[in-house]
Amino acid sequence: MIKILANDGIDPVGKALLEQAGFVVDTETVPQDKLVEALKNYDAITVRSATKVRKELIDQVPNLKLIGRGGVGMDNIDVEYAREKGVAVVNTPAASSLSVAELVFAHLFTGARFLQDANRKMPVDGDTQFNTLKKAYAKGIELKGKTLGVIGFGRIGRETAAMGLRLGMNVIGYDLYPFTGHISLTFQDDISVDIPVKTVSFEEVIAESDFISLHTPFAAEPILGAKEFDQMKPGVGIVNCSRGGTIDEQALINALDSGKVAFAGLDVFDNEPTPLAAILQHPKISLTPHIGASTNEAQERIGSELASLIIAHFTK
Template identity: 85%
Template sequence: MIRILANDGIDPIGKSLLEEAGFVVDTETVPQDKLIEALQNYDGLTVRSATKVRKDVIDACPNLKLIGRGGVGMDNIDVEYAREKGIAVVNTPAASSLSVAELVFAHLFTGVRFLQDANRKMPLDGNTQFNSLKKAYAKGIELKGKTLGVIGFGRIGRETAKVALRLGMNVLAYDLFPHTGSLTLDFAGGVSVDIPVATVSLEEVIRNSDFITLHTPFAERPILAAAEFDQMKPGVGIVNCSRGGIINEQDLIDALDSGKVSFAGLDVYDNEPTPLAALLQHPKISLTPHIGAATNEAQERIGVELASLIIEHFNK
């Protein structure tokens, strides 16, 4: 009987699908320092972003036949090394795209209307400084008609661009693999519209966007740092719901303090789970704790897709 450890959890529907197919699925989280010992009893492991599967784990668990990542990025897994050892590594890149895209816009709407600061100050000063706060937050802007720069035009980047286009925004997109074509926007009532979108250079995105959102794989050095911030429009807004390390965090703080960047929305950080205090306390940053894929709908899609991939692999 094949045993799967879903160490970071799995949606109940995905768990049920695996059990109906004859798998044993355990969902009790094993601490990282106990993982190798626990995995001696399992044929497969599923993780999200919390559990790390590095070479030491792979080498110590020759019985492991599959590692599944519920979500997109696999930075927490030594993927190529695992595959060299004959372990299948799978993920669910499409399942969470819309959830991440909607979180991007939660941060954008928050930033353009100062909600991150208002939500901090209203409970403290709302009954004594109401008019002052009203004046402080009176210069919001609309997203319609503005330009969103999308760095990384894979599944999530394209889903984010679709939301922007539905709002009446312009889109500038960059990707390592150029794209020429259209995006299909689906509306209620069965109406669909195709909008042409072609990628441009990274420099064009950086120079000409009113807001920039990142959706790239892990990079060895930050994609946005002081040199890039210097090239941006004054008052640009930055959102990162992709992964930590692709923005130089100190350079971002400097750009926020100077006013070059008007606000930032961050879901991911360099030092998770202990982000830099200066980020957490900054009045111009909208903060979430790495919840891009954390919607009920996305987790159900992830669970179903992950279960299907596991069943397919072990039934070969």
């Protein structure tokens, strides 16, 4: 009987699929420092972003046959090392794309209309305060017709691009692996339109975008820092729903304070779960606590897809 430790949880639909297939699934979270001992009793482990599966752990649990990542990035797993040791590694790269893209636009709409600051200062006491705020937030901007730059043109980046195209935005993208193809947009009555899209240079995205959204894996050095902010359009908006560490946060604060960057939307941070106080308190930053894939629909898709991958591996 195959035993699976879903250490960062799994959607009930995924758990039910595994159990119907004859697997035993435990969802009690085991602390990182106790995983070695616990995993000696399991054939597989599934994780999200919290649990780390490094080579030291892999070496000490030779009975482990599979590592499943519910989501896209696998920065918390030593993937190649695991595979060299004969441990299968699977993930669900497409399941959360729509949810993350929608959060990107939640941040874009928020920043474009000052919602993060307006919510902090409402409710008001009397006409004077109300009219003062009304005047302060009267210079919002529309997204339609603006240029959205997408850095990282994988599944989530392309989903974000598609959403921008539906809103009438001009979209340009950059990726380490150049992309030339079509993005298919489906509208009411199942009418589909294929929009030709190709990636451009990093420098072009930086210089020409009115808004920039990051969709890259973890990077050893920030992708956006003081140099990149200097090269952007005045009043640019920045959104990061990918990985902490991809933006130099102090450089971002400086760019916000100078007015070079109009606003930022951040779902990920350098020091989770304790971001810089200056980030948390900044009136031009819209904040969410790493919830890009945290919708009911995405979690169900992740659980179902992960269960299917695990079942396929152990029954092939």
